[in-house]
Each structure stands twice: as C-alpha cells, then as structure tokens.
Amino acid sequence: MSAGAVPIAPSAKRRRALPGTLVGAVIVLGASLALAFFPSLFAPYDPTAFDYNAIMQGPSWVHPFGTDNFGRNMLSRVIHAYRIDMQIAVFATTGPFVFGSIVGALVGYVGGWVEAVFGRVVDAVITFPFLVLVIAIVSVLGPGLRNMYIAVGVVDWVFYARLVSAEVRIQRRLDYADAARGMGYGHTRIIFRHLLPNAITPAVVYLMTDMALAILLGSSLGYLGLGAQPPAAEWGVLIADGKNFMTTAWWVSVFPGIAIVITGLGFSLAGDALADLLRVNR
Amino acid sequence: MPLLGFIFRRVLQTIPTIAFILVVTFILVRLLPGDPASAMLGDRAIDADVQRINAKLGLDQPIPVQFLYFTKAVFTGDLGNSIGLKLPVIELIAHRLPVTLMLTGMAALIALLVAVPLSFVAALNRGGAPDAIIRGTFQIGLSMPVFYVGLVLLTVFAAKLRWFPVGGYGQNFLDDLYHLFLPATTLALSLSAVLMRNLRAAIIGVVGADYVDFARAKGLRARVIMTRHVLRNALISTVTLFGLSIGTLLGGAVITETVFAIPGAGRLMIEAIYGRDYPVIQGLTIALALLVSFTFLLTDIVQAWLDPRVAR
Amino acid sequence: MTAPSPDRKTAGGGLKVRGLTTTFATPRGPAAVVDGINLDVAPGEIVGLVGESGSGKSITLRSIVRLVREPGKVSGQVEWQGRDLMAMSEADLRKVRGAEIAMIFQEPMTALNPVLPVRLQIEENLSAHSTLDRRARRQRALELMNIVGIPAAERRLDEYPHQFSGGMRQRVMIAIALASSPKLLLADEPTTALDVTIQDQILKLILDLRDRFGMSVVFVTHDLGVVAATCDRMAVMYAGRIVETGTVTRVFAEPHHPYTRGLLGSVPRIGAERSMLLSIEGTPPGLTDLPDGCAFHPRCSFATDRCRAERPPLESFAAGREVACFHHRTVAAMAEAA
Numbered sequence: 005m006s007a008g009a010v011p012i013a014p015s016a017k018r019r020r021a022l023p024g025t026l027v028g029a030v031i032v033l034g035a036s037l038a039l040a041f042f043p044s045l046f047a048p049y050d051p052t053a054f055d056y057n058a059i060m061q062g063p064s065w066v067h068p069f070g071t072d073n074f075g076r077n078m079l080s081r082v083i084h085a086y087r088i089d090m091q092i093a094v095f096a097t098t099g100p101f102v103f104g105s106i107v108g109a110l111v112g113y114v115g116g117w118v119e120a121v122f123g124r125v126v127d128a129v130i131t132f133p134f135l136v137l138v139i140a141i142v143s144v145l146g147p148g149l150r151n152m153y154i155a156v157g158v159v160d161w162v163f164y165a166r167l168v169s170a171e172v173r174i175q176r177r178l179d180y181a182d183a184a185r186g187m188g189y190g191h192t193r194i195i196f197r198h199l200l201p202n203a204i205t206p207a208v209v210y211l212m213t214d215m216a217l218a219i220l221l222g223s224s225l226g227y228l229g230l231g232a233q234p235p236a237a238e239w240g241v242l243i244a245d246g247k248n249f250m251t252t253a254w255w256v257s258v259f260p261g262i263a264i265v266i267t268g269l270g271f272s273l274a275g276d277a278l279a280d281l282l283r284v285n286r
Numbered sequence: 287m288p289l290l291g292f293i294f295r296r297v298l299q300t301i302p303t304i305a306f307i308l309v310v311t312f313i314l315v316r317l318l319p320g321d322p323a324s325a326m327l328g329d330r331a332i333d334a335d336v337q338r339i340n341a342k343l344g345l346d347q348p349i350p351v352q353f354l355y356f357t358k359a360v361f362t363g364d365l366g367n368s369i370g371l372k373l374p375v376i377e378l379i380a381h382r383l384p385v386t387l388m389l390t391g392m393a394a395l396i397a398l399l400v401a402v403p404l405s406f407v408a409a410l411n412r413g414g415a416p417d418a419i420i421r422g423t424f425q426i427g428l429s430m431p432v433f434y435v436g437l438v439l440l441t442v443f444a445a446k447l448r449w450f451p452v453g454g455y456g457q458n459f460l461d462d463l464y465h466l467f468l469p470a471t472t473l474a475l476s477l478s479a480v481l482m483r484n485l486r487a488a489i490i491g492v493v494g495a496d497y498v499d500f501a502r503a504k505g506l507r508a509r510v511i512m513t514r515h516v517l518r519n520a521l522i523s524t525v526t527l528f529g530l531s532i533g534t535l536l537g538g539a540v541i542t543e544t545v546f547a548i549p550g551a552g553r554l555m556i557e558a559i560y561g562r563d564y565p566v567i568q569g570l571t572i573a574l575a576l577l578v579s580f581t582f583l584l585t586d587i588v589q590a591w592l593d594p595r596v597a598r
Numbered sequence: 599m600t601a602p603s604p605d606r607k608t609a610g611g612g613l614k615v616r617g618l619t620t621t622f623a624t625p626r627g628p629a630a631v632v633d634g635i636n637l638d639v640a641p642g643e644i645v646g647l648v649g650e651s652g653s654g655k656s657i658t659l660r661s662i663v664r665l666v667r668e669p670g671k672v673s674g675q676v677e678w679q680g681r682d683l684m685a686m687s688e689a690d691l692r693k694v695r696g697a698e699i700a701m702i703f704q705e706p707m708t709a710l711n712p713v714l715p716v717r718l719q720i721e722e723n724l725s726a727h728s729t730l731d732r733r734a735r736r737q738r739a740l741e742l743m744n745i746v747g748i749p750a751a752e753r754r755l756d757e758y759p760h761q762f763s764g765g766m767r768q769r770v771m772i773a774i775a776l777a778s779s780p781k782l783l784l785a786d787e788p789t790t791a792l793d794v795t796i797q798d799q800i801l802k803l804i805l806d807l808r809d810r811f812g813m814s815v816v817f818v819t820h821d822l823g824v825v826a827a828t829c830d831r832m833a834v835m836y837a838g839r840i841v842e843t844g845t846v847t848r849v850f851a852e853p854h855h856p857y858t859r860g861l862l863g864s865v866p867r868i869g870a871e872r873s874m875l876l877s878i879e880g881t882p883p884g885l886t887d888l889p890d891g892c893a894f895h896p897r898c899s900f901a902t903d904r905c906r907a908e909r910p911p912l913e914s915f916a917a918g919r920e921v922a923c924f925h926h927r928t929v930a931a932m933a934e935a936a
Contacts, residue, residue: 128310131307131575131579132310135534135540136540140567143559144567220431223434224433240431243434250445254441257434257437261437268429272428501711503665505727510726
C-alpha cells in the first residue's frame with residue numbers, strides 16, 4: 005500500500021514547459037511574499053477601519069474588492085490576510101518537512117525491521133482522514149493557529165519520512181555510498197552529508213504541494229472557526245464573514261477565495277518547476 | 287484461487303492498523319485537560335457520576351488495563367454517551383453515518399464519471415488545446431477549498447437560480463439524490479482533479495504499450511482497444527489512488543455537510559466539537575478511521591482482481 | 599524506381615510494396631525512418647528484412663499495415679491481393695489486420711496484455727474477424743494452443759501471461775496471430791528475446807506453419823543465422839533504405855554491397871552456427887543528419903568521391919538480385935577473393 009500524496013508520473017510536456025512554470029511560480033510567490041511581509045505598502049486602507057458611510061459597497065475604483073458589512077475595504081483585508089495565510093503555508097509544513105526527512109533518512113539507512121515497522125505506521129496513519137484527525141486534535145487542544153500547527157505536525161511528517169526513506173533506500177545501494185563507507189566515514193556523516201542531499205528531491209517537491217494543501221487546510225479551519233480567530237484577517241475567516249451575504253454582497257467572500265486559488269496555483273507551479281529543475285540536475 | 291489467499295493475507299494486515307487506530311483514539315482523550323471522566327461528562331458533572339464513569343472505564347486502573355477496557359468497550363459497540371444529546375454515541379453514528387456514506391458515494395461516482403472520459407480526451411489530445419483546457423480547469427479546481435466551492439455553487443444554483451434546494455436532506459431516496467447533488471458535486475471536484483491527473487498520465491503510459499499496438503494489429507475496434515486494453519490497465523494505479531483519496535473525501539464531507547447543512551456524520555463531528563462533546567468526537571474518529579481502512583482493503587482487493595500479478 | 603524480383607510471381611496473391619516512406623517530424627526537421635522501400639512477397643514465401651537496430655526495419659513492418667504511431671506519417675503504396683492498404687479506410691483496414699495479415703512482436707512479455715487471461719486475448723481476435731459463437735471460439739482457442747505446441751492447453755488458457763515462460767509466451771502470441779488463418783505473417787524479431795534453444799523451436803514452428811497453411815512471412819531480424827535458417831529471400835536495410843536484395847543463397851554466397859559484406863563478416867555459410875551481426879566500424883547515422891550521397895559512405899572502405907556526392911539507386915544487376923552501390927562489382931570480386 006502506498007500512501008498519501010501519490011507522485012504523478014511526470015509528462016514530457018511538463019519539461020518543455022519549464023520556463024513557463026518557473027516564471028509563473030516566481031511571479032505569484034514573489035508577489036505573495038511581498039504582500040505578506042509589507043501589507044501596509046500595498047493596502048489602500050486600514051483593514052480594520054470601519055466606515056459606516058460605505059457599508060456593503062460593490063467593487064468600484066475606490067473599493068476594488070468592495071466593502072463588508074462594517075464598511076471595511078475588502079482589498080486591504082485580503083492583502084493583510086496574506087501575512088497569516090503565507091505564515092500557515094510555511095509554519096505548518098517546515099517542521100514536518102525537517103523532522104520527517106531526518107526520520108526518513110534514518111529509517112531508510114537502517115532498513116530491516118525498522119523500515120518494516122515504519123511501513124505499518126504509515127499504513128495506519130493514512131487510515132485517519134487527515135482533516136478529521138486534525139479537527140479532533142484541535143478540538144482537544146482548543147482552537148487557534150498554534151494548536152493547528154501541532155495537529156498538522158503530528159500527522160504530516162509521516163509523508164515526508166515515507167518519501168525520503170524510499171529514496172534513501174535506493175541511494176544507499178549506489179556506488180558513492182559504498183565509497184563513503186570505504187573511506188571510513190561515520191554513519192551520521194554518510195546519512196546527512198552524502199545520502200540525504202541526494203534523496204531529498206521528492207520531499208522538496210512535495211513540500212510545495214504541501215504548502216498549497218496547508219493553505220487549504222488553514223482556511224478551512226478558519227472558516228469553521230477552529231483556525232485563525234477573528235478579528236484576524238485570514239482568507240477562510242473572511243469568507244466565513246461574508247457567507248451570509250453571498251446573495252446580496254458576493255464580493256465579500258469571493259475575492260478572498262480567489263486569493264486562495266491564485267496562491268495555491270503558485271505553489272503548484274513551484275512544485276512543477278522544482279520537479280523539472282531537480283530532475284535535470286540529477 | 288490466488289485471489290482468496292491474497293484477500294486472507296490482506297485482511298490479516300488490517301489487524302495492526304485497527305490496533306493503531308484504537309491506540310491513537312485512546313491517547314486522544316487522555317490528552318484532554320483534567321480527568322477524562324469529567325471531560326466526557328461535560329461541565330455539569332457531579333462527583334458521583336465522575337466516580338461511576340471512572341469505575342466503568344477502569345480509569346482507576348493502570349493505563350494498559352484502561353486500554354483493554356477501552357478496546358473491549360469499542361468491540362462491544364459501547365462508545366459511551368453523547369454529552370449534549372444524551373444518546374449512545376453508537377446510535378448517533380448509526381443514524382448519521384449512512385447520510386455521509388451516501389454523500390461520499392455519490393461524490394465518488396460523479397468524480398469517476400467526470401474523470402474517466404475527460405482523462406481520455408486529455409491523454410489522446412496530449413499537448414493540444416483540449417488537454418490544456420481540461421488540465422488548467424482541474425488545476426484551478428484543485429486549488430479551491432471545498433467550503434468555497436460549496437458556497438459558490440450554493441449561491442449560484444440554489445439561492446439564485448433555485449435549481450436545487452439550499453440544503454438539508456430528502457424525504458426519500460430520489461429526494462435524497464436531489465438534495466445531495468450539489469454537495470456531492472462540490473466534494474467531487476477535487477477528487478476528480480486528482481483522479482484525472484493520475485488517469486491521464488496512466489493512459490498516456492498505457493497507450494504507448496506494446497500490447498496496445500498488438501491489439502491494433504489484431505484488427506480490434508478502437509472502442510474495444512480503449513476499454514479492454516487501455517482503460518483496464520490504466521485503472522489499476524487509479525484504483526489505489528481512489529482508495530487513498532477516501533480519507534480526503536471524508537474530511538471534505540465534514541466541511542460540505544457544514545456548508546449545506548446536511549445532517550450527516552461530518553456535521554455531527556463539527557457540532558460535537560463546538561459542544562465539546564468528546565465521546566462523540568472519539569467515536570466518530572474511530573468510525574471514520576475504520577471506514578477508511580475498510581475502503582483500503584476493498585480497493586486493494588479490486589486492484590488484485592484487476593491485475594492478476596498482484597495476487598500471487 | 600527498380601524492377602521487382604522477376605523470378606517470383608507476385609501479382610494478385612502476394613504483397614507488393616512500392617515507395618513506402620515513413621517520416622517523423624523532429625525538432626530538427628522531418629526524418630525519413632523508412633525511405634522509399636520496395637518489397638515483394640509471394641504466397642508461401644519467407645522474406646527476411648535484415649539490418650542493424652535503427653535501420654528502419656521494424657518501422658517498415660509496421661508501416662505496411664499502417665501501425666505507425668503519431669507523429670509518424672506513412673506514404674507510398676502497399677498492394678495486398680490487389681488492394682491498396684494505404685488508400686483503404688480505417689474500418690476496411692481493420693478487417694485486414696489480424697485476419698489476412700497478422701503480426702507478432704519481439705517481446706511477448708510486453709505485447710501480451712498482462713491483466714487479461716490468454717484465452718480472452720486469443721478469442722478477441724476471433725470475435726473481431728469471425729462469426730463463431732462462444733463455444734466455437736473456445737474450441738478454436740484450444741485448437742490454436744495445440745497447433746503452437748503448448749502443453750496442457752485446456753488449463754493454460756485461463757492463465758495470465760506472467761504465468762508462462764518466455765518461449766511459451768511467444769507461442770501464445772503466434773497462436774493469437776494464427777487465430778484467423780492469416781495469409782501473411784509480419785514477424786518483428788520474434789526470437790530475439792529468447793534463449794537459443796527456444797529460438798530454434800519457434801523458428802521451426804514458423805517454418806512448419808508456413809508449410810501447413812501456405813502463409814507468407816516477412817521476417818524482421820538482425821540475426822543473419824535466423825535468416826539463413828528460415829528465409830527464402832532477403833532484403834538488407836541501411837538508414838531506412840534497402841541496399842541489397844536477393845535469394846538468401848545468392849546473397850550469402852556473393853554479397854554485392856559493402857554493408858552486406860560487413861554484416862556477413864564472420865558468418866561463414868548457410869547451415870553453419872548462427873552468429874549475431876558483426877558490428878561494422880562506426881555507427882549508423884542519425885536520421886536527421888544523413889550524409890550526402892550514399893548513407894553508408896562514412897563507414898565504407900570502398901567509398902569514392904562519387905559515393906560522397908551522389909546517392910546510388912537500387913538497381914538490378916542479375917536475375918532476382920538488386921544492389922544500391924556504385925562499386926558492387928569490386929565488392930563482389932573482393933568477397934570472392936577472400
């Protein structure tokens with residue numbers, strides 16, 4: 005049984021499209037990071053400023069994304085939400101990536117029964133619907149972003165460990181690994197200086213996909229009221245704020261959703277571009 | 287029959303998985319602040335009740351013994367009582383889970399009906415305009431959160447156009463299908479995107495296989511070649527992926543049921559979380575995990591049936 | 599372009615290929631993988647198509663029944679029993695494929711569908727080309743398994759390809775090809791993937807089937823020993839073109855093309871141990887940058903300025919013998935002397 009995120013066979017088309025994916029990824033993610041780090045430079049208004057003279061106004065030159073039921077400028081709110089959502093993308097995935105890669109390298113290097121046991125653990129972990137388990141853990145620990153990171157981390161590292169251990173298992177049979185052993189290097193050095201750098205590619209590519217998934221998860225929990233807490237501007241929270249006005253003021257919910265889609269596409273493009281780049285270099 | 291042997295071995299493999307599910311859900315409740323009994327009884331617990339529960343769950347015993355009590359309770363169908371609804375959790379699940387099963391089943395069906403033909407169109411026009419359009423559309427679909435898709439569909443097709451009910455569940459089977467169509471479509475979108483991406487790659491791989499050329503050299507009709515030789519082989523990896531996606535689908539059902547106000551297990555889960563109804567949360571987590579592991583078992587068997595090389 | 603082998607009657611009954619050309623669009627321009635091939639196969643005749651890998655012999659075979667994949671483009675004329683296969687509709691062609699003209703591939707492991715039982719893979723040919731009912735198809739499948747010599751045929755029909763040995767798999771493929779009693783068998787290196795002893799059995803089987811059913815065979819191979827053991831006539835291919843034709847006896851006795859001569863190299867005479875093609879110095883040219891003149895000249899010790907400037911046409915020089923070389927007399931004389 006193979007698990008979780010299933011690597012898709014790369015198509016020849018994708019390699020030809022390399023410059024396109026790379027340029028797209030750099031533009032989208034570069035813009036997202038700029039908005040996340042310096043939202044005030046780009047946001048035309050204070051995202052929390054009420055304006056009771058401009059309540060629920062549709063998109064216009066003054067308010068390109070309209071205003072919400074407190075007269076807050078939606079463009080500014082969407083821009084300020086980049087900070088939290090990009091933070092979710094990075095914070096929710098970095099820990100699992102680092103921890104999972106280390107565990108995966110060790111498991112793949114030691115092999116034998118350790119690997120067999122790990123395989124059973126993976127099988128078992130993936131039987132929990134990811135979102136259900138995260139929701140259950142958050143419900144025990146209490147709502148909020150910090151607890152969401154913990155809940156994600158408990159499960160997510162397994163996917164990285166699985167990818168890296170499979171790759172290390174291949175790498176350790178190759179000549180250079182034997183050469184390193186022949187030179188009398190210690191296990192630690194062989195694993196982390198020689199095997200892991202060569203085995204990390206699939207995990208790095210998955211990291212991009214995972215960041216997109218983290219934004220989806222983070223906004224879903226925000227929407228359900230279990231993630232970022234209002235009045236913080238987070239896309240899922242913004243969409244939840246506007247959901248009751250969908251028929252009368254669609255813009256309140258629709259624009260944050262578009263931001264999610266564009267950012268998600270940016271990470272997907274980055275994943276494709278990285279897969280191509282790293283494959284060429286091998 | 288090698289298939290029977292395979293099924294037997296595969297069923298044995300689920301035993302450690304089930305054990306793991308029990309351990310995790312057992313630990314989950316121990317993570318609660320305070321003692322589990324008061325958590326399980328809610329805020330208004332009185333001491334007598336706490337002691338009664340403690341004795342019943344064996345909470346005065348060492349942890350391993352507690353785990354045995356817990357396991358025994360689960361196997362006898364005793365998942366405790368809901369704090370908010372004052373009903374046995376097993377009854378609540380039995381009442382609500384079929385709705386979720388119907389929703390996810392319908393979503394899976396829609397996803398397959400969409401993904402199979404479109405992946406053929408994309409794969410056979412590889413690099414062309416139809417391929418680019420189909421892949422682009424699904425890439426966007428994959429980047430959309432389920433609740434957002436649901437909200438948009440709900441607004442456009444139910445609230446504005448009034449083609450579908452705004453939410454809830456039906457009175458009879460056909461009415462159920464009518465009520466569940468929009469939510470199931472919502473849920474199907476990302477699954478069909480995942481399946482299509484995999485199936486497209488698989489079809490491209492299979493179409494280039496020697497046995498497809500050989501089938502053409504036999505003078506078979508294109509339709510026979512596509513279904514019997516191409517689709518059947520391409521589906522093998524997709525079946526596994528389909529099984530692996532069930533967890534994601536159930537997670538999506540939790541959100542979809544919330545958006546569309548469907549009285550299923552997912553909605554029950556969210557209600558339980560808002561109400562800090564821990565026995566329900568625990569019971570549902572067990573039930574959904576068992577459901578997923580059963581689906582894995584089923585898809586592995588289907589895969590072994592599709593591919594005789596698996597069950598050797 | 600050239601006269602077909604006049605010593606064979608090909609009109610009506612057999613296969614007549616004229617100017618068969620298959621091009622692939624590549625980033626560096628179109629590449630003619632098959633370039634103006636002429637080939638005749640009389641009823642009951644076995645013709646060997648010989649050449650190094652990449653010489654276009656397999657594509658030639660596939661081009662005959664238009665089984666070349668996109669972006670390959672096939673043109674020319676393929677006359678089969680008086681009808682032009684190139685001009686036929688896809689539906690009509692389907693009735694020829696598998697029924698009148700059958701094909702077997704090099705690697706039976708990949709040419710058989712791994713997930714379908716052997717029975718179905720035989721019977722689907724019958725479903726496509728006959729009106730036999732279920733029971734008759736089962737009967738015929740069993741009969742075919744017996745014809746190709748698979749023991750315990752009844753039981754093995756329900757097994758899957760991975761349960762067969764390499765030789766047995768090739769027999770299964772031949773059984774499938776024979777299902778509708780074809781008049782022409784196109785065999786694409788059918789023995790290359792097999793052990794030597796199994797190779798012999800399969801070759802004997804093909805010869806035997808030719809005798810019993812009067813089939814014609816086009817036999818693509820790079821193994822001259824196989825040609826010597828099975829074929830009546832042969833055509834040698836280099837860089838997408840035929841460079842020499844003739845009866846196997848004559849070509850082996852007196853090769854007129856330097857390439858043929860190189861191929862024969864250490865292969866002594868008919869009937870002796872088979873040996874793989876001797877590699878000739880240098881490598882075959884890439885099809886997008888064929889040299890001017892004769893494609894073989896960079897590897898040829900006979901090459902002159904004329905060979906570098908002008909392409910030698912395939913011309914008949916004796917009854918049933920053709921060669922595409924300006925210096926073929928010299929080559930033949932050298933071979934004689936050697």
